[in-house]
Amino acid sequence: MKAVSTIEGRAIPLGLKNVDTDVIIPAHWLKTVSREGLGAGAFETIRAAPGNPFDVEDFANAPILIAGDNFGCGSSREHAAWAMLDMGLTAVIAPSFSDIFAGNAFKNGILAVELPQDQVDRLLEIAKDQPITIDLENQVVTTPFQDRFEFQIDPFRKRCLLEGLDEIGLTLASESAIAAHEIMRRGTTPWLDKTNRRRSA
Amino acid sequence: MASKPRTLYEKIWDQHVVDRLDDGTCLIYIDRHLVHEVTSPQAFEALRLAGRTVRRPDLTLAVPDHNLPTTKRIAADGSRLPIEDTQSAAQLAALECNAPSFGIDYIDATAPEQGIVHVVGPEQGFSLPGTTIVCGDSHTAAHGGIGALAFGIGTSEVEHVLATQTLQLRPSKTMEVRVDGMLGPGVTAKDLILHIIGIIGTAGGTGHVIEYRGRVFEEMSVEGRLTVCNMSIEGGARAGLIAPDERVFEYLRGRPYSPQGDDWDNAVTWWRSLATDEGAYFDKSVVIEAANVEPTVSWGTSPEDVVAVGGCVPSPDSFADPSKQDAVRKSLDYMGLAPGTPIEDIAVENIFIGSCTNSRIEDLRAAAEVLKGRKKAPNVRWAIVVPGSGLVKRQAEDEGLDRIFTDAGFEWREPGCSACLAMNPDKVPPGERCASTSNRNFVGRQGPGSRTHLVSPAMAAAAAVTGRLADVRNLAPCQDGAA
Numbered sequence: 057m058k059a060v061s062t063i064e065g066r067a068i069p070l071g072l073k074n075v076d077t078d079v080i081i082p083a084h085w086l087k088t089v090s091r092e093g094l095g096a097g098a099f100e101t102i103r104a105a106p107g108n109p110f111d112v113e114d115f116a117n118a119p120i121l122i123a124g125d126n127f128g129c130g131s132s133r134e135h136a137a138w139a140m141l142d143m144g145l146t147a148v149i150a151p152s153f154s155d156i157f158a159g160n161a162f163k164n165g166i167l168a169v170e171l172p173q174d175q176v177d178r179l180l181e182i183a184k185d186q187p188i189t190i191d192l193e194n195q196v197v198t199t200p201f202q203d204r205f206e207f208q209i210d211p212f213r214k215r216c217l218l219e220g221l222d223e224i225g226l227t228l229a230s231e232s233a234i235a236a237h238e239i240m241r242r243g244t245t246p247w248l249d250k251t252n253r254r255r256s257a
Numbered sequence: 258m259a260s261k262p263r264t265l266y267e268k269i270w271d272q273h274v275v276d277r278l279d280d281g282t283c284l285i286y287i288d289r290h291l292v293h294e295v296t297s298p299q300a301f302e303a304l305r306l307a308g309r310t311v312r313r314p315d316l317t318l319a320v321p322d323h324n325l326p327t328t329k330r331i332a333a334d335g336s337r338l339p340i341e342d343t344q345s346a347a348q349l350a351a352l353e354c355n356a357p358s359f360g361i362d363y364i365d366a367t368a369p370e371q372g373i374v375h376v377v378g379p380e381q382g383f384s385l386p387g388t389t390i391v392c393g394d395s396h397t398a399a400h401g402g403i404g405a406l407a408f409g410i411g412t413s414e415v416e417h418v419l420a421t422q423t424l425q426l427r428p429s430k431t432m433e434v435r436v437d438g439m440l441g442p443g444v445t446a447k448d449l450i451l452h453i454i455g456i457i458g459t460a461g462g463t464g465h466v467i468e469y470r471g472r473v474f475e476e477m478s479v480e481g482r483l484t485v486c487n488m489s490i491e492g493g494a495r496a497g498l499i500a501p502d503e504r505v506f507e508y509l510r511g512r513p514y515s516p517q518g519d520d521w522d523n524a525v526t527w528w529r530s531l532a533t534d535e536g537a538y539f540d541k542s543v544v545i546e547a548a549n550v551e552p553t554v555s556w557g558t559s560p561e562d563v564v565a566v567g568g569c570v571p572s573p574d575s576f577a578d579p580s581k582q583d584a585v586r587k588s589l590d591y592m593g594l595a596p597g598t599p600i601e602d603i604a605v606e607n608i609f610i611g612s613c614t615n616s617r618i619e620d621l622r623a624a625a626e627v628l629k630g631r632k633k634a635p636n637v638r639w640a641i642v643v644p645g646s647g648l649v650k651r652q653a654e655d656e657g658l659d660r661i662f663t664d665a666g667f668e669w670r671e672p673g674c675s676a677c678l679a680m681n682p683d684k685v686p687p688g689e690r691c692a693s694t695s696n697r698n699f700v701g702r703q704g705p706g707s708r709t710h711l712v713s714p715a716m717a718a719a720a721a722v723t724g725r726l727a728d729v730r731n732l733a734p735c736q737d738g739a740a
């Protein structure tokens with residue numbers, strides 16, 4: 057996972073509420089074998105409408121998305137996070153997120169920033185023609201107009217994002233505990249390790 | 258050892274704790290990992306990119322099921338028939354390549370043992386009592402029927418298990434669903450679990466692991482238990498469990514991956530010690546009277562939308578919660594049903610007998626018993642039976658069940674998930690109804706615009722014969738549903 061510290065750049069002012077994961081990436085994109093390439097299907101139904109914010113030239117490769125309440129609700133598909141990463145998004149700002157999406161975003165190194173609705177509204181205005189900055193270390197969103205919006209984040213998630221630690225990396229740090237458990241397990245339930253009958257049959 | 262009485266869940270959990278983190282999260286060891294083609298490719302890809310290996314390929318088993326067409330797989334000349342949908346073909350090819358390259362046992366699409374992961378696991382003796390089992394599919398809960406703590410995981414977690422053989426988890430709360438008394442004739446495990454979900458609701462088990470208790474489950478076949486536990490997720494619980502007993506041991510004895518010799522005896526002794534202790538505490542408890550369970554049918558687009566077959570489609574106003582009223586209005590609109598319609602007046606054009614909920618040999622026998630000597634009604638356009646595995650299929654053929662089905666006008670297919678989620682070509686057309694033995698009646702689940710009525714295999718057969726949802730007890734000689 058890539059480390060995240062400061063994200064600076066244009067932010068797509070979507071503003072919509074209840075953007076579900078079917079909107080982020082429709083089901084017909086799930087028959088894929090890769091995390092890559094899903095950006096082409098991201099927000100497909102919204103992008104089908106002329107004049108949608110995604111297709112405004114200024115927002116090409118924008119790293120930030122600003123959305124409304126309950127972002128990422130619906131199906132648990134992790135493809136939603138992959139699709140956003142693939143289109144270059146590394147942060148989303150919204151008044152609230154669905155739990156599952158927030159977890160999937162974190163697992164994939166996307167910073168989900170929760171701010172009160174009035175601050176999100178202000179950012180939606182500014183984002184139309186100005187860049188914004190998210191400073192994870194100091195937990196603050198700033199604009200060229202001296203706005204300073206502080207946000208909360210779970211300390212564990214913050215550390216993982218700042219250091220680019222993925223969950224697997226963290227677990228592998230417990231390698232000796234895993235190995236010890238395997239030895240204990242072989243003693244108490246040895247039959248669980250004898251699984252090669254099919255191949256030898 | 259004088260310790261606090263524990264539940265079956267707590268015993269399995271405690272046994273698998275590798276490490277405890279400060280915030281209460283535990284690192285839990287995973288004994289068995291089942292892999293299929295849809296949720297695994299990105300996990301393997303990520304391992305490759307990170308230069309990681311699979312820690313315990315010997316504890317991992319891969320089998321394709323979701324995308325596979327259920328039509329013939331091998332041509333007359335012995336060659337493999339191509340898969341038309343190129344994306345499905347690519348997903349299947351990815352698994353076929355990933356499994357051996359990471360050293361994982363792979364059951365090929367054309368192997369006699371191929372089938373739905375949740376049918377294959379217990380059938381191969383890969384799923385064992387007291388183990389932790391995961392799979393990138395929410396119906397992994399099924400394996401709780403043999404006394405395993407089994408639950409579905411997402412793709413990042415699939416990758417995590419492949420790399421570390423563990424998961425970071427928080428303990429669940431415990432919930433007891435106790436069923437008193439015995440089921441009446443013609444009432445099956447499927448009717449019971451639909452009834453239970455109707456009572457607890459789709460969020461009733463959220464945050465909990467359910468243990469199903471009571472004589473009904475003790476006397477229920479292993480197949481029936483797998484059906485019940487399978488749908489725990491539909492009641493909001495991540496996993497469901499039934500204490501392993503002699504029936505389970507008999508079921509597992511001699512299966513390809515089951516322990517043998519001394520290991521078998523030691524394992525059985527171990528498994529016997531797993532049952533919930535007298536006086537153990539459950540965070541939540543629900544008691545259900547078996548005598549109140551009738552053959553049960555879903556009418557809406559949520560698995561909690563169920564009613565006894567003798568009942569009627571409910572009115573939105575009969576629900577107290579305004580948001581539920583709204584949901585019911587929407588789902589009746591989608592289902593094309595008017596409140597007050599007797600369930601038995603609802604005509605169906607499609608019948609699907611299959612899915613990891615109801616595609617085992619006992620399910621096919623129950624349906625065949627109803628169909629024997631009968632034909633599907635003229636308005637039933639499409640009726641298919643999709644056995645849960647190649648072994649189930651062969652067993653059914655040995656018993657002559659395939660002939661009963663085809664004589665009745667059913668198509669006899671190759672194993673796979675099929676119309677349960679319609680990822681392969683088996684789909685219910687828009688606006689048409691299907692009496693289905695699967696587990697989800699969500700909007701569009703069996704194909705865009707499809708209308709699903711969840712039923713037991715015997716009830717699906719009754720619907721095929723009458724062309725409408727019908728009470729199987731008025732049709733067939735009564736069978737002992739709990740056996």
Ligand code: SF4
Pocket residue numbers: 322323373374375394396612613614673674675677678695696
């Ligand atoms: S049969 Fe249906 S529920 Fe079962 S594993 Fe396949 S898709 Fe999932």
